[in-house]
Amino acid sequence: MVASGARTAAVVGGGVIGGGWAARVALMGWKVRIHDTDKDAPSRIEAVMARARAAMPGLWDVALPEEGEVSFHDDLTEAVTGAEWIQESVPERLDLKREIYAEIQAACTEGAIIGSSTSGFRPSELAEGAARPGQIIVAHPFDPVYLLPLVEVVTGPGTGDARIERIRTTLRDIGSHPLFLRREIDAHVADRLLEAVWREALWLVSDGVAETAEIDDAIRYGFGLRWAQMGLFESYRIANGEAGMRQALSQSGVALKGPWSKLTDVPEMTEELVETIAGQSDAQSGRRPVEELAQIRDANLVAVLRGLKARDWGAGRLLNATDRRIGGAPQGLDAMSLTAPLPTGARAVPLDWSDHNGHMTEHRYLQAFGDATDRFLALVGCDAEYIACGQSFFTAETHVRHLAEVRAGGQITIDTQLLLAEGRRARIFHRMWESSRLVATAEHMLVHVDLQSRRAAAPPSDLQERLGRVAKAHAHLPAPEGAGAAVGRPIAHKGAEEAK
Template structure:
């Protein structure tokens, strides 16, 4: 759906995050925000998104859409098929925005609200087309976190809900369909409960803001990031599972451990105490520095989950597979084959600020794996007992490459006969050559762990590619050893 248009009404922290998400997924984005600083503020959010979001994907994102700012809501919603309202949490203000939007937007456009608390039926009251409005509540930063609570009302047609789900999925988000209207939806009700208890722990002198945050980020927060609540507790029940866990720990729910049904008065003294502790916890970091630290950590966590195909990482892998499509050799074998096309993620850089040398090998290894898939050495083939092992590698580092750079690896088969597959990879950023990788692989019988001939159908495809590539000039650096100058 890239190339479509989204309108963002309200370009603050959440609206700016929505704008960045749509824009980097190839959508044109039209923004309305009366704040004279809106363009500058959204630009700062977009800068953070550009350096972090593309690296979550192992395939290149679509070309960035066009971003425009508009002086009126009617102008902003013109041509938009998705309209995201992110104005302050005042019900009458939101209803006023909808009245203006619906007078000028397409009747079949989706109008989503970022509201964290209002029910869709409240938002729809007095609306010209109530069913057009629904809750699409995201989490900050919108451009990195995939969850969006999708809440329709009885006035919302099933077709509208399904269209909204499809669009949100296409831009890399996970639409959690909240099937019944409830104040604060699902996730914020959890957060509210934790927030209330945290306030009491500070009020009663039990813990500081930093100690509470440490309890979350060094403990159960990491588990929740990839398993959630119930699956975590199921495992805590051991082999007997959830039933045993509830039998063992359920009675504790009747004990007076928490004060979740009450909340301390937010007196000036308590507010000052919380603010002072939070300031001390953050030290001298600016908000932008904290945002960048947050983004760096989230990218690392999400890519770690991606490598394990767990939690939110599984969503990223599924999107990569959708974008990458079917594995097949190109029709034209008279040129090198593009085996990798992706952005360099933040966690691939080292202390020098450029891509770590081990990541060059990883990128070339990914190119080799792709080439193996293209000739038919896939999971099904490997399950029959055959595969290729790398016997020798030589990498030449020609130019620096930094986080966010979109790299492309072009692969040639220099030899494909008998037990050998000789590959030569060239890594580029645009037309700038960054590195070359030369790899000699040997086909192996996985049972004996010794060299063996590949299956005839695989050998035939490999020989076909090698023959097509043989007419190309020998690449510069092929067969080159490490040079030592005297």
């Protein structure tokens, strides 16, 4: 949560990339100071922040820290003083960057990390003539910074092991994936790969082989889908079956020597070619404003990333790891007060949880409540380890009430009250809140089951004891409104009598 001790970052340069950095860091609970001499920078960054608030929190299944304060500073010294991470994202002019580093180093602490968003310069070039060369590193992100986790990191010989470890942990703290290059090279790794594809695409248009939309289709309907989950080398390994990479390389050797590509050359950017590409691009997607395209891109990225998350693969594995870090160690029953419903959920509503009406779709309510049930059961001892031993609870009946609209990006919390714990049965009641507004409830009847016979069975005494302890404490709570209700026919507080 944001407090007086919140970590502080500075962003120098408030364009698309600088704004993306500000959004990612602020939404992870950091205070962010922004320096940009353009008077339009605040409105430009606020537009990026708005997109990030709608998209980024939904990547995780736990609540993010409270958003950090974002402030704008005309004075560079004021912006960077006391910041532990300073991210430079000014235009790609080496003289300008070096001038800014001199001002930053005159004001910042020696322990501060100065990262550059440069897509091409090496750290040795950036730090030439600097007071403390090892303090300046390349930290090259990818747009949108608040969704794509990759940050290419290039350090110099003076950076030092201790600072490198702080770079690694800091980027992981904000949900990013630091990719450390083994040595510096112009344009790093990812942009060199992109440049190769870009050059070839320009030639294909220039030679009249394909139009921009067709080239994009070749990527998004074909190898782009493979790359999103397995990258380049692993995709080729699979493509050659059990023979693996050796077969792939032996077969591709001849092709690589053939006249398949023009990667060593680039077409001349004549006025005719520029107009051809621009016209095709306008025809392809120009009917949509760029802001609308950015929102569509963000929603699609969230869906892809959450799909990978469900599979615990690629970037999804990083998101799951960040969930565990943000959520911390789960609080046990003994550490919780039983005098109120138990907290069993806190998260943002992801973009892909919304329907055509723009609010959370019905089955996502059930998913959120199902997750809350799992959390409640884990609290009383029916966790993954317990289930692995052959016993569990099955849901026998569910009743969900939709009381108010929740839109994508909304911050929801869930609390759970135990209405009944008797023999093989447990009856729980969830309430979903958006701030102080009750938006939905769910009542579940659970039955304890032996997983080998798949039949109802009494839970062991220790689990019964924990359930009984919660039931006894919750029996003194007011019966929740809606408990025992059927569709269209409320049954006033029937559950309360059973719980007593």
